[in-house]
Amino acid sequence: MSVKLYYFDARGICDPIRMILTYGGIEFDEIRAPVDTFPPNLPTEIKSKCRWGQVPMVEFDGKSLNQSLAITRYFAKKANLVPQDIYEAALCDEYVDAVRDLMAPWYVAVMENDEQKKQEKIDEARKATKTRFLDVFESIVKLNDGKHLVGKSLTWADIYLAYIIQHFEILLGVNIASEHPTLKTLSENVLNEPNIKKWIDRRPKTKY
Amino acid sequence: MSIKLYYFDGRGLAEPTRWILAYAGVEFEDIRAPLDLPVTIPPEIKAKCTWGQVPLVELEDGKKIAQSLAITRYFAKKHNLVPEDLYEAAVCDEYVDSIREFMQAWYVITHEKDPEKKQEKRQEVLKSTKQRFFDVFESIVAKSSDGKHLVGNSLTWADIYLTHGLNHVGLVHEIDLLNDYPALKKLSENVLQEKGIQAWVQKRPLTKF
Numbered sequence: 001m002s003v004k005l006y007y008f009d010a011r012g013i014c015d016p017i018r019m020i021l022t023y024g025g026i027e028f029d030e031i032r033a034p035v036d037t038f039p040p041n042l043p044t045e046i047k048s049k050c051r052w053g054q055v056p057m058v059e060f061d062g063k064s065l066n067q068s069l070a071i072t073r074y075f076a077k078k079a080n081l082v083p084q085d086i087y088e089a090a091l092c093d094e095y096v097d098a099v100r101d102l103m104a105p106w107y108v109a110v111m112e113n114d115e116q117k118k119q120e121k122i123d124e125a126r127k128a129t130k131t132r133f134l135d136v137f138e139s140i141v142k143l144n145d146g147k148h149l150v151g152k153s154l155t156w157a158d159i160y161l162a163y164i165i166q167h168f169e170i171l172l173g174v175n176i177a178s179e180h181p182t183l184k185t186l187s188e189n190v191l192n193e194p195n196i197k198k199w200i201d202r203r204p205k206t207k208y
Numbered sequence: 209m210s211i212k213l214y215y216f217d218g219r220g221l222a223e224p225t226r227w228i229l230a231y232a233g234v235e236f237e238d239i240r241a242p243l244d245l246p247v248t249i250p251p252e253i254k255a256k257c258t259w260g261q262v263p264l265v266e267l268e269d270g271k272k273i274a275q276s277l278a279i280t281r282y283f284a285k286k287h288n289l290v291p292e293d294l295y296e297a298a299v300c301d302e303y304v305d306s307i308r309e310f311m312q313a314w315y316v317i318t319h320e321k322d323p324e325k326k327q328e329k330r331q332e333v334l335k336s337t338k339q340r341f342f343d344v345f346e347s348i349v350a351k352s353s354d355g356k357h358l359v360g361n362s363l364t365w366a367d368i369y370l371t372h373g374l375n376h377v378g379l380v381h382e383i384d385l386l387n388d389y390p391a392l393k394k395l396s397e398n399v400l401q402e403k404g405i406q407a408w409v410q411k412r413p414l415t416k417f
Contacts, residue, residue: 052306053340063295070301077294086285087271093278098259132260 003028004059006049008040010208011170013068014056015199016163017075020156022199024079035208038111069096076156083151091150095140095157099164102133110171122174129176137161138180147186154193162190166200171208211236212266213279214253216243218417219376221276222263224369225283230408231368232287243417277304284365291360299359300366303345307366307373310341314377318417330381342389345370349391356391356398363402371399380417 003021007014009032021028033043033055042055050057051066058065065071073093076082083089105128109121141149149157165177165187177183190196211229215222217240229236241250241262249262257264258274265279266272273279281301284290291297313333320326348358358366374385374396386393400406 051302051344052309065295065298065302067302067305070298070305073301074294074298086282087267087273089285090273090278090282093281094258094273094275097275097278101259136258 001026001060004031005029005056006031006033006046006058007056008033008035008042008208009204010035010040010206011167011203012208015167015203016156016160017056017058017068017072018203019159019163019196019199020072020075020079020081023081023159023193023195024075025195026075026078032204035206038208069100072096072156072160076159081154081156081159083155085151088150088155092155092157095137095149096160098133098137099157099160102129103164103168105129106168106172106176110168118172122172126176130179134177134180134183138182141182141186146182147189149186154190158186158190159196162187166191209266209268209270211268212239213237213263214239214241214256214265215263216241216247216417217413218243218415219372219379219412220417223376224280224365224372225263225265225276226412227368227372227405227408228280228283228287228289228365230404231289231402232283233404234283234287240413243415277308280304280365280369284368289363289365289368291364293360296359296364300364303348303358303366304369306341306344307369310337311373311377313337314381318380334383338388342385342392346389346391349395356394358395363399367395367399368405371396 003026005014005017005021005028007030018028031046033040033046042053046055047053049064051064054066056068056071058071065074073082082092105125109118109125112118112121137149141147144150145152149155149161161183165175165183169175175184177187191200211234213222213225213236226238239253241253249257249260253262253264254260256266256272258272261274263276263279264272264274273282281290290300314337317326317329317333320329345358349355352358354361358364358370370392374392377383378385386396400409
C-alpha cells in the first residue's frame with residue numbers, strides 16, 4: 001500500500017496517524033504544509049484536493065480519506081489496534097472522543113501568548129480536566145489491567161492518550177498526567193513501544 | 209434488562225441512535241431529561257455518566273457506552289449499517305464527522321439573541337455550509353451508482369445521520385434545505401421511508417431541538 005499523507009509541518013492531530021502507520025509497518029510519504037502563522041493556512045493546491053477543504057487527508061490505492069479520526073481509526077484497524085469485539089471497539093471510540101474533549105482547555109493555554117495569562121490558562125485547564133477526565137481515565141486503566149484502557153493489549157485508545165500527554169508536555173512543558181501515576185506509566189510504555197519510538201525518534205522536531 | 213438511552217428531551221445528538229434502534233426494531237427506554245436553560249443534567253443521571261455528559265447508553269447487560277458517536281457507531285455495526293469493507297466503513301466515519309461539523313456550525317447561531325445579528329449569522333452559515341458541505345454531499349450522492357446512498361448501494365448509518373442532520377437543522381432554523389438539492393432529497397426520502405424510521409419520526413415527541 002503506497003500511502004501519501006497531507007498535513008501541516010506539525011504533530012497536531014496527525015501524529016497519532018503517523019505513530020499508527022509506523023507501528024503497523026505501513027510505509028508512507030508526507031506532504032507537510034508550512035506553519036507560517038498559527039493557526040496555519042492551507043495552501044490552495046492542497047486544499048483543492050481535500051473534500052472538506054481540511055487536512056489531514058490521505059491518498060492510497062487511487063482513493064482518498066478525510067477527517068482525522070476516520071483516518072486514524074482506519075489505519076488502527078489495519079494495524080490490529082482495534083479490538084475485534086464490537087463493545088471493546090466502541091470503548092476505544094469513546095475514549096478517543098473523550099481524549100479529544102480533554103484536549104480543548106489545554107489548547108486554550110497553548111494559544112495564549114502572554115506568559116502570565118498562559119500560566120492562568122494552564123491552571124484552568126488542570127481544573128477543567130482533572131476530575132472530569134484524568135481521574136476517570138486513571139480509574140479505567142486501574143480497574144482494567146493496570147496497563148491498558150481496553151482489553152489486555154495495545155489499542156489505538158492507549159496510543160491516542162499517550163500521544164496527547166507527550167504533545168502537551170512538548171507544547172507547554174507540563175505533564176498533564178503528573179498526578180496520575182497509572183496514566184503516566186501507560187504513556188511511557190506506549191511511547192517506548194519500539195515501533196512507536198521509531199516514529200518519535202525520526203519525526204521532524206516541530207513546535208506544534 | 210432493556211437498553212436504556214439517556215439524553216435530553218430533544219433530538220440533538222441522540223436522535224441518530226434512536227433512528228437506528230427504530231430501524232432495527234429494537235426496544236429501548238428513551239429516558240429524557242428536561243431541556244431547560246441553563247442546560248443541566250439531573251444529578252441521578254449525571255452520576256451514571258462516565259464523562260458527566262449525555263447521551264449515555266446502558267446495554268442489556270448493564271454495560272455502558274458514552275460519547276454520542278461511539279454509541280451511534282456501535283448500534284450501526286450491530287444492525288448492519290456499517291459496510292464490511294474497511295475503506296467504505298472509514299468513508300462512513302468521514303461523512304458522519306463532516307455532518308457533525310455542519311450541525312455544529314448551525315448550532316452556534318442558535319444562541320444569538322439579537323434578531324438582526326441572528327439573521328446576518330444565518331445568512332453566513334447558510335452560505336458557508338452550502339459551499340463546504342451540502343454542495344459536496346449532493347455531488348457525492350448524485351454520482352453514486354443508485355443516486356440515493358452515500359456509500360455503496362445499500363443503507364448505511366451515514367445516510368441516516370445525513371437525513372437526521374438536514375431534518376434537524378431544517379426544523380430548528382425553519383429552513384427547507386432539501387429544496388435546492390434533488391439527490392439529497394431522494395436520499396432523505398429513501399431513509400424516511402424505512403419502516404422503523406418512518407414510524408419513529410411520526411410518533412417521536414415534538415421538540416424544538
